[in-house]
Amino acid sequence: MIRIIAEMLSYPFLVRALICGVLLSVCASLLGVSLVLKRYSMIGDGLSHVGFGALAIATAFHWAPLAVSIPVVVAAAFLLLRLNENTKIKGDAAIALISTGALAIGILVVSLTTGVNIDIYNYMFGSVLAIDKTSFFVSIGASVVIIILFLLFYNRIFAVTFDEDFTRATQARSSGIHILIALLTAVVIVLGMRLMGALLISALIIFPALTSMRVFKSYKKVTVSAAILSAVCFVLGIFCSYTISIPVGATVVVINIIAFLIFFLIGKIRIHKQH
C-alpha cells in the first residue's frame, strides 16, 4: 500500500488533484451544513448545471473556462436567492428551472459546435487530469479565502441559519450573510466541478453535513465532523480510484454513501442504547 501511495505521489497531476480536492471538499462541506439546514440542498446541483452550460459555451468558443464560468455561476446564485425571496416561484422549483434550462442550453451549444468530445464528457463526470497549474493555484487561493471567511463569520452564519427572522430583527449587521454563502458556494462549485463532474459535485455539499447530523447534535460538532469527513472521504476516494482505475468523482461519492450508512447505524445504535 505504501508503494502505491508513493507511486501516486510521484505524479504531479495526482498531487495537484489531491490537494485541490481535499481543500475544495472541506469548503463544500462547511458551506453545506448551512445550505442543508436552510433547505437549500439543491442549490449546489442547480449551480453545477449552470456551470456545465457555461463551460460548454466557453469550450465551444475557445474562451478561458474559469473566466467565463465563475461570473456566470455567481450570477445564477444571486438570481436563485432573489427568486427565493421575492416571487411566487418557490425555491426548489426555481432551482429546477434554472438547472434544466442551463443544461439544455449547454447541450445545444455542444451539439451545434464541437459535439460530445472528451472535454465535455469530463465536465459532466469529472476527471483527475482536470487540475492544470492555473486552476491548481486558483483553487488553493479560493479555498483558503473561503475557509478564512467561514471561520470569521461562523457565529453569524449559525445565527442566520438557525433563525433568520430573529437575526434580521435583532441584528442589522447580519443581512449580507446570505449573499456571502451563495457567492462562496458558486465559487466552490465551479472550481470543484471539473474534478468531480458537474453531475456529482453537489454530493460534496450535501453528504458530509447530512452524514454528520446522524451522530452529532450541536452545530459546532456537525461542522467540524463534516469538514474532517469530507477530507477523509476524498483522500480515500482518490486512492481507490487510482488503485482500481475507476472515475474519481463517482468513487468519492460512493465513499460518502458508505460513510453516511456507517454514521446512520451509529446514530440508530445510540438512540437504541438511550432507551
Place this chain on the structure above:
Amino acid sequence: MSIIDCKHLSISYEGRTIVRDVSFSISAGDYLCIVGENGSGKTTLMRTLLGLKKPDSGQVLFGDGCNVGGTADASCKQNHKIGYLPQKSNLQKDFPASVMEIVLSGTLNESGLFYTRKQKKKAISAMESLGILDLKKQSFMELSGGQQQRVLLARALCATEDILFLDEPVAGLDPKVTLEMYEMIRTLNEIGITIVMISHDIEAALEYSNHILHLNKDVDFFGTTEEYKKTELCEHYLCHIPDHLHHDDDCEICNERREHDQDHC
C-alpha cells in the same frame, strides 16, 4: 416617554390588506398585549414593528425618531436593542444546535465577530435567570416544548435590555409551564423591560398586561387594560373564546373566568 410610535400603519401581503391605518404608542416599561382573532393582523403588525416587513404606508418610530418600518435603518436598531421570541413553529425540528450555541447567538447584536467573555457571561446569566443553566450543553431539539421556549426567551434576553417582542409565547405549552412562562415575563417587565406580546389567551392578557391593543385589521381598542375591561368588546371576546384553558379547581385564572362567565354570559 414613548419608545415606539406607530403612525397610520397599513400593511398588505400580495395585494391583500392585512392591517389598516393602525396608530398607537408604547411607553418605556409598558406591558402591551396585542389581542384579536386569527387573521386580524397581529403577527403581521409585529413583523413590521421588527423591521421584517415593510408597511405600505405609515411609520414606526423608535424613541428618538428613527424610522424602522420604512428603511430598516441600521444605526436605529443599534440604538434600540430588540429582543424577539418568534413563534416556535417557524423553527426546524431537526436542527443540530446546543442550548449554549442558541442563547449565545442572541448576543450577536454587539459588534465583533467572535464571542467575548462579556457576551458569554451575559448568556450564562440569562440562562441562570430562566433556570436552564443545567441544560447548557444539551441538544435543543431533544428538549421539551417548555424548555425550548425558555431557551428562546433566554436568547431574546441576550439581545435586549429594553424591549421584548413575544409572539404567542405560550402556544402549545401545558397549563403549569404556561403559568411559569407568564410569571417569568412578568418578572422581566418588573425589572424594566418593555413587553410587547401577541396572545390568544385573553384572561392572561387581562391579568398581566397594563395596555391592550385589540386588533381587527384596524384598531378596535387601544388603551389601558383597566379601560379595556369596561368595554363591550372585552365582554364579547371573553365570552366567545373556546374553553381550552380550564385547568383545575386551584387555578386562579380559571376560577375567575368561571365566575366571570356566570355573571356575564
